[in-house]
Amino acid sequence: MSERIMVLEGDGIGPEVVGCAIRALEALNDAYGLGLEFVKYDVGARSISQGEWTVEGVIEEARKFRAILKGPMGDPGIRNRQGTEGGLDLILALRFSLDLYANVRPVRLLPGVSSPLRNFSRPDSIDYTLIRENSEGLYASHFGGMELRDEVAVDNQIITRKGVERVSRMAFEIARRGRGSPWDGRKRVLCVEKSNVLRSFAFFRRVFDEVSADYGDVEAGHMYADAMAQYMVLHPDRLNVVVTENMFGDILSDLGAATVGGLGVAYSANLNERMGMFEPVHGSAPDIAGKGIANPVAMLLSASMMLDFLSKRDAAVALESAVIRAMSSGALTQDLGGHLGSEGFTDKVIENMG
Structure with missing residues (x-):
């Protein structure tokens, strides 16, 4: 067929x-x-x-x-x-x-490629998956938003229970099927957000935690998006699966690509x-x-x-x-x-x- x-x-x-x-x-x-x-x-x-x-x-x-x-x-x-x-x-x-x-973006150091991170040279020493919620978040305003009298522009972030539940579940399923992090082989999912600032991200975090209760064999954790940008440079080998909102996923996945040779291998x-x-x-x-x-x-x-x-x-x-x-x-x-x-x-x- x-x-x-x-x-x-x-x-x-x-x-x-x-x-x-x-x-x-x-x-x-x-x-x-x-x-x-x-x-x-x-x-x-x-x-x-x-x-x-x-x-x-x-x-x-x-x-x-x-x-x-x-x-x-x-x-x-x-x-x-x-x-x-x-x-x-x-x-x-x-x-x-x-x-x-779900936008699934592997971040993997391939053979023959030099990472700009001096402590990571062996192929697969960086090997994790970033999962970007792809249907809502701040980018949902692309077809909406508002500009008023050339003075004010507004874009709204949309976070729904359904959206967070299904992308979180996919993240845990991918972690469950995978090999774990290069650092210790542990299977873990990190939820990346800014729940310390915005209620929408606090909601994202809460729904993620509810889903994580169904996956006792996979570690669940949290990290703020700004801290994650630093962590991806200092400790990329400790990452396994990362799940986050649409715009954060867009930005962070490009950073991840830079650590493994650039967008040509992303x-x-x-x-x-x-x-x-x-x-x-x-x-x-x-x-x-x-x-x-x-x-x-x-x-x-x-x-x-x-x-x-x-x-x-x-x-x-x-x-x-x-x-x-x-x-x-x-x-x-x-x-x-x-x-x-x-x-x-x-x-x-x-x-x-x-």
């Missing part, structure tokens, strides 16, 4: 890195008989701004699929009438309209129980688009997360392992100190699938 995959090529380097992922997936398709069918859409901020697609039209198409492989979207030069980036209209609409409530999944959207964390990098030098690692590992979500576990492991073996052998793109371009690195990954 075939599985149709919606492929959104995105902007800038999007079509290039998505093309690399499709090449690797097609090789796995043949080797494992996956039955994947890729349905490509030239969709991004550019195509939306030029009227080739509407946000509503993309959402309607997306509902036909169980999995979406999405390239980076956006361009600083494409703005909507409110002044925010046009690409975000589509990205956030996909997350909100499809109720992809991959992610946007999930609910029925469907998922898989994308690199990095942007569309229009300054290097078309040069063939974009790092496809984040896109490839996002594709591996997609295979795992689709219960094609053997193929998911094969793709992840091939990326690891390629990097362990010294195959690196230019941003990581190597000499390979996008296609050259993908060639090495495919070679390591055997």
Whole structure:
């Protein structure tokens, strides 16, 4: 039985890195008989701004699929009438309209990559997962908010019991299935918030604690967001799973990516129980688009997360392992100190699938 995959090529380097992922997936398709069918859409901020697609039209198409492989979207030069980036209209609409409530972002030090943290050089010495509530929080105001007489602007933070319960439960389930922290192997979930300042975060913390009572085999803890920014730099090896609000998750996951080599190796999944959207964390990098030098690692590992979500576990492991073996052998793109371009690195990954 075939599985149709919606492929959104995105902007800038999007079509290039998505093309690399499709090449690797097609090789796995043949080797494992996956039955994947890729349905490509030239969709991004550019195509939306030029009227080739509407946000509503993309959402309607997306509902036909169980999995979406999405390239980076956006361009600083494409703005909507409110002044925010046009690409975000589509990205956030996909997350909100499809109720992809959990943004799962692994933070992992890969072979051949140098961390700027001097005490962490061994691969996997940093290996944790940051789970960002994806459907509410402060970013829920993107399609609302208020500006009054060019004098006052207001955005509201939305925290609901349902939202906190389900993202917290996913965090505990991921911790339960995982290997624990590199430091001591203990399985733990840290709830990151600012309950010392805002009632909405005190509510987030309280609901998290209620969910934690169902997971006696997993440690539960709390940390304020500002303290977490420091902890991620000083003690990243002690982290296992982190769960937090939408905007905090956005900011902290970029910090986490910086500690393991940058956004070129930062991959992610946007999930609910029925469907998922898989994308690199990095942007569309229009300054290097078309040069063939974009790092496809984040896109490839996002594709591996997609295979795992689709219960094609053997193929998911094969793709992840091939990326690891390629990097362990010294195959690196230019941003990581190597000499390979996008296609050259993908060639090495495919070679390591055997």
